[in-house]
Amino acid sequence: MKDYFFLENLTIVKTYPNRGLLLTKGRGVFLYDNKDNQYLDLGSNYGVNILGYHHPILNKFLTEQINKLINLHGSFSNETRAQAAYLIKKKTEELLGASYKVIFASSGSEAVDNAVKIGLYLSKRKKIIAFTDAYHGKTFLSVAITDSQKYKKGIPSLLEKYIVRVKFNDIIDLERKFQNDVGVVVLELIQGDGGINIVDKLFVEKIFEIAKKKKAIVIIDEIQTGIGRTGKFFASEFFKVTPEILLLGKGLAGGIPASAILIKNNLADQLYQGLQTSTFGGNPLAAAGILAVFETINDKFLDNVNDTGYYFFNKLKKLRSKIIKNVRGKGLMIGVQVREDLRDKILKEMQTNRIIALPARNDVVRFLPPLILTKKILDQHFEKIVKSFLKFDNV
Ligand SMILES: Cc1ncc(COP(=O)(O)O)c(C=O)c1O
Known part of the structure; x- marks a missing residue:
């Protein structure tokens, strides 16, 4: 058999940390390596595979679309794209009570980058408020508004003079720094990569x-x-807010690359032709993924996210361990803050125990499982999670 670790090592630029696993297949909430070992996936590829793997509805929609048309530039209309945009619009009207139009893109960073561009265009200003511990991606602009210095070592800070960094959840700092030259504010309601920090209402x-x-x-x-992810379709529902621009990505198309910039109707109508296009934005295959996701996520589905999330959270909260400092989160977005020097060791130990979890900040073990995770499956594997934390209790 070919050594694919070696092949990747030889050919792919090393900008990613290497988890040392060769994963070849997914079924339900499980991933399988090249030796057919089964792993419980509590990361869903950084929150993307929300329907798990080999989901029948997702597979059906994607297969049907593959047989019709995969990619089509936005200058041509398409029935699958039109339906996907309509479903997103309807959902925002229903749940947020505001009406948006959609610009499709392919990644989160692309959505962030263009949303800021559009926000500055609309406001006719240059300054951007972003927050401590924020994470918005890795393109030149999105990494500039991301807080963590570890992602921008040696990169010239051309944009930094336009960025106003406000302390997350600090109203006094906000009031002091929110001057008249600020055109846009970019906020995560629960910071993900920054450590699962929930914003105050x-x-x-x-x-x-x-x-x-x-x-x-x-x-x-x-x-x-x-x-x-948080047990509501949009986390914005918890806060009863309707931003001028709302960004979606990750699980939007169930694993097919897709993101969306939702812009309130009255602002959307002020944008000009050519302001934003992208070759893959709104391609029919991604749109089919969106249709499958919207077909699947109903109240019962969200009840499971809430139930399983609450159950998981409480089980973690009850762990008695000297190295666990805090457990935070909502729905199936949960972070366990641990001693910083042990975090990567815990993740490695989990992997050895056939559990895949994710890092966040420098000291958080992050869980973003597929949203189809059940209490029963969690129960069957929870001992392995406990063991992975407790192994380091006396270190
Ligand atoms: C809140 C948030 N914004 C933006 C991004 C960037 O998305 P992508 O990695 O698809 O570019 C991420 C990715 O983790 C994210 O969590």
């Missing part, structure tokens, strides 16, 4: 209050929190 309300007064555009980045 009062802080969100203050952002919207000042933004309204100063006519700045609020962009809510729901790339990680959206599409059911």
